[in-house]
Amino acid sequence: MMNSLTSIWAEARSNPLLLVLWLAVAALAAYVFVNGGYLMAVLQFACIYVVFVAGLNLFMGFTGQVSFGHNAFAAISGYTSAVLTATYGWDPVPAAVLGIGGALACALIVGYPVLRLRGHYLAMATLAIGLIAYEVAVQWDSVTQGYMGISGIAPLGVGRWTITSDRGILIFLIVVALLSLLMVRGIRRSRLGRSFVAVAGSEDAARALGIDVARTKLLAFLISAGYAAVAGSLFVHAVGFVSPEVFGLHMVVLAFTMLYVGGIGTIVGPVFGAVIVALLPETFRGFKEYQDLAYGAALVLILIYTPRGLVSLPDLWRRRKAAQKTDVQQTSARQGGAA
Amino acid sequence: MSFKLLTTTAALALSAALVAPAAAQETYKVGMAAGLTGYAATVDRAWRDGVEVAIGVLNAKGGIAGKKIELIVEDNKSEPQEAVTVYRKMISSDKVNVFVSGCVSAGNFAAAPLIVRAETPMVLCSILPQQPDHVKWAFTTIPPPRFEVETRLEYIQKKTQIKKIGVLHDPSPYANAQKAAAEKEAKDYGLEIVGVEQYKTDDADLSVQIQKMYAAGARAILKIGLGGTTLTAAKNIKQLGLDMIMLTSLEDIAVFRPVAEVLGDKFFFVASPAQVYDALPDSALKKEIGTFLEPWRAKYKDRDPNWAGRGWDAMTLVAAAVAKAKSTDGTKLRDALETMDGFQGTTGIYHFAPNNHQGITENPLLLATIINGKVQVVK
């Protein structure tokens, strides 16, 4: 852990613009923490989405697969947490653990057949998983209470020790988000992580090196489903309410936006993606009816100018400097030739 | 390239520079979380416009407690997560005095713990939350779901020979509550429910469900739910040539006109008093509806007044309660709202009490039909 922190620091120093981005996020968190207000809620959601997107990134960014259905795993654990604490009076921790376990079991069952598909077919199949989960949440009235939703879900905490203050929840979620990022980083730098990226690069080349491609994809799917499940449980315990819309297609769209805005396939991309995508609508709240329009326009701008996500900004910067240098060289060379 | 970088950095800076809350003024602030976009848009836009009309009238008379009323509307996009954010924003940034929020039940439920902590009451267009401690701060203008069902069952019992009926509903909480009421009460009206079928709000064909109920002997369908499916059901009944009547739940009358063209006198709908204003006998109710309809029609002409009327009721209720409490304090307002017994609104008479936060206790709803393009109350 200490080790990773020092290496993050080393990375940041060699990359000033990335450091600036980090400082901006930290400053924002500090500002919100001190001043409170509703941005606290926005930042809390952003932290939960960091976890969700970090997991999705593992599957989509590193392993090169696609899933429109990870909301299903968030829904399974979220609803398990909700039902067990609100209806049966369980503690949040065992409820969440069971929920995450259930989500993983489902991921294993659906992942095995679905991951044989590729490209558009994989996209369609995963989309179906998400839609089915949503339908079940709507229709299984006796347990999920349909569109009514479940309220009175226990807050985050263990036994009598619970986190109910906004600041406490924010701190807790920031810690969880950072931990999940460090874990992604650890995975990316392990043999497993290298095999993920190898599968994304070329399945044949990976196979020829002795990598079991099917097993590798399944592992990536399971780990990312685990992240989605953690996010699902965090959400319901933090908000205290769940209904099907929480884990609807909306969640997938939001996560994809964050993934691409932040920088797919990078370790820290999900942080910047989640924070920016969560904050942008608030920035434009003053625009009233035009809020969505302004938000959409801003997203398009970001994607046009940093097509590989916000974390590619430092690269753009470097290339620009390099371009300037060659310009200067060319100019002086031309002048030299003229003289 | 430098331009690109500049623009990107500018976009980032913009998103970091957050819009500061408006400078505090001496106004009475009313917050509204409404589904201006998403599935609730039709209802919640009407609700908002009704609240706005009421505020216009109230402000012309000097506002609430001597302060101008300021309405802060935030779109919850019909999503609970978005609702939590906008409720928080209105509580902590705008510091609203009271909420009059739209019909997205899930959103209002999700935010209920927040308003309890902020000690700010909310008057809703949606059903009440489930938790008793949440209900304490929530009041609704909605009539109990069973009223819509009872109006229809009573008609079938008294005016037709039909003994077997079917229920066709969508999965929304309000529709589910009506379905449950129908299942519970049908036998009190000497009726038997021979089929209960569910559909999705975007279904393009309901003939399977309808045929199934018809085959089971149903000669009347209670259709429960909003939107285009009502017309779909009507067309299916006509195409199949079935001898049955359809009675639908409350809805914007504009939706019903094409339905009436398809089914004619086999089509009935539940109507709120404001929707059939012209056919009402003179009464305190008609007078209150008239007070609302005057500014409403001045601004919106023939637009359906049903949900807007409830928005009007919510706002006038708040004004009356503040006047009674002689204070704009949230807790005192809450206590006063609990004593609003016998308050005349456009929907009916509200009887709020400490143990009853659903004000409409007597069924004010009517059954209506459209004949030759004219809305008529069925006697």
Place this chain on the structure above:
Amino acid sequence: MTAAVEPSRILSVEGLSARYGHVEALHPVDLHVEAGELVAVLGPNGAGKSTLMRALMGLVPTQGSVAFHGHAVPRRNPAKAAAMGLVLVPEGRGIFAPMTVAENLELGAYLLNDKQEFARRHDRVMTLFPRLKERLAQTAGSLSGGEQQMLAVGRALMSDPKLLLLDEPSLGLAPRVIEEILQTLGELNRAGLPIILVEQKAPLVLTLARRAYIMSVGSIAAEIDPRQVKSHDELAHFYLG
């Protein structure tokens, strides 16, 4: 020549064919590799050379048998083939561009758990390709074409091959770079590593190879001894069939 397996024969392939869907891209072929040999597979574009390499690894559905050191190489299980010591450097190199050079090399030793052995192999690759050593922390995508080919070979060596299959290592490289790489391959072979080298440009490898198979429209048209080839015209004769 008898059918009996000679002790020096490490790879023997009998009736190996491969198909993509309904198309038989490789008609049944027989070939063999002796210990310490560098065998060239020559032929024009589309002759089935790459398919043959992929078929040997089991990357495509095949029929026929492949035996390596007397053991059958399982079909459709490239991971197992790799574990047996058959290592392919595919056409286009197959390096992983977003990963660093170091990570690519580590992936070469994916099946290895012995740290000391890893270090030994790593040192060997570094000695063989000093230029890779300077670029360990760089992403593979940022390397020049020649460096990428070195990395591809280096990565293959990290899995300690018993037989190295190279599919057109000269593709898209400058003549000087090709020479450098072929020289290294020659060194490796002289040190005892058997190699099958696929090439379209025959003259490049004829000095290195002891034997060469000439492929044409999906089958082996001839087996030649490069030392017997007197002129390019004679070689062209084989190409054109």
